[in-house]
Amino acid sequence: MKEQFVAYIRSLQNTITTALEAVDGVAAFTEDLWDRPDAVTGQTTGGGGGRSRVIENGAVFEKGGVNISEVHGKLPESMQQYFGVTNADFFACGLSLVLHPKNPFVPTVHANWRYFELYSPDGNIVEQWFGGGQDLTPYYLFEEDAKHFHTVCKEACDSHHPDFYEQYKKRCDTYFYNAHREEARGIGGLFFDYLKTTEDMSMQDWYAFVTEVGNSFLKSYVPIVEKRKGLPFSEANRNWQEIRRGRYVEFNLVHDKGTLFGLRTNGRIESILMSLPPVVQWRYDYHPDVGSEEEKLLEVLKHPREWID
Template sequence: MKEQFYKYIQNLQDQIIAGLEAVDGHAKFREDLWERLEGGGGRTRVIENGAVFEKGGVNVSAVHGKLPEAMQKLFNVGEADFFACGLSLVLHPKSPMVPTVHANWRYFEMYDENGNIIQQWFGGGQDLTPYYLFEEDATHFHQTCKIACDKHNPDFYTKYKKQCDNYFWNAHRNEARGVGGLFFDYCKANEEQSMQDWFNFVSEVGDSFLEAYVPIVEKRKGLAYTPEHKTWQEIRRGRYVEFNLVHDKGTLFGLKTNGRIESILMSLPPNVQWVYDHHPESGSEEEKLVKVLEEPIKWIVD
């Protein structure tokens, strides 16, 4: 399974990058290959100062070795060996009319002293963070997620949308990071789903990413915007940074386990503002977004 999934995410990285470079039309992704001293490594690809994307990264990694102490405590186990691989991406567009997007798909194995697999699971998801709300964009993103989920289980979309709304919640601000999407974790073999079934589901979601995001970018990238729009984007980016550094489990885990800092902090935007006690003008488009983020919304009507 680990060879199958690692090959899949390497190919998916190529496909996503080709699609994003075509949308940007100006900048290309820079590749940075790296190795992890304890075992494994990755292929980081970053885009900066594009016509559409101000900054973004699409990274794959596969790491292995002794389970770090922080993970031993998390999983309530003693010393063990592990393997983990995944693709993680974040894209911060230049235009405040185009939403930021995040996605990742990952696989994990843990072994006993004889090298036998004792735990294995998949995780991942994709979510959208707009600065100006276009309801049809949020609906399109969620509809694409639902189509991918429905091919495997009619309950998956509702379940994993709720988990996404719960996870990407900026608790110290009491607001959502964005308009959500999907989030799933610890997807293990059970009576209904084999590991191959989970692979098929996760790859279905991964394959849907460009269809979920690119049409939104194409529709919004040419819209005019003002310096005031840009200021609002940078203020909202501050909330994105807060979530990633305060609440995001992947970021915190990487920082605590000698992860590669450049790859971990690739998710942060280049320009951010924190304005003291800022509140959007009553009745404005900015206030419209904030009100939507106060409580999760059902973007698809059954």
């Protein structure tokens, strides 16, 4: 399964970066190949690695990354406690992307699709699962964009199980939530984790589901970008975008499990923190004007909605 999924994410990275370069029209992704140190020997290689692709200062994308990684080795003690295992080795691979557009009317987007294996001391697989999802973080709320994004997510789910969209949409609303702010990070999408073999779903079934969600990403996001990227915006719009980006940073550094895993498994810092936006504001006790479009967004973030009838 790991060879199959690694081949998939390598191909998907090529597909997505090619499409996004066409959308931007100016900037191109730069590629960075990296090795992860071996946790046992201390050598600079031996623990896997990855291929990071980053776009910056484009016509559309101010900063973004589409990264793949394949890492393995001894699971650190802190993560062994987290997973409830001892003396475990692991393998993890996945594709993770975050795009921060320049125009405040174009939403930030995040997506991740990953596969994980845990091994016993004799090398046998004792656990394996898939995880991932995709979610949208607008700065100004266009309800038709929210409905489009969620409709594509639902279509990807419905071909595998009629309950998947409702189930993973709720998990997304719960997971991407800044509890210390009592507000969601964005308007959600899908979030799933620990997708393991069951009576109804084999690992190959889960592979088919996760890859269908991954294949739907461009359809869910690119039409929104094309529709909004040319809208004129003011300095006030840009300031609001930067304030909301601060909330994005807070979630990624305080709550995000992927960031935690990367930092605790000697991951590559540049790739882990690629998700952070380039320009951010934190204003003391800031509140938008009553009745403004900015306040409208906050109301939705505090009370997650159903976007599909």
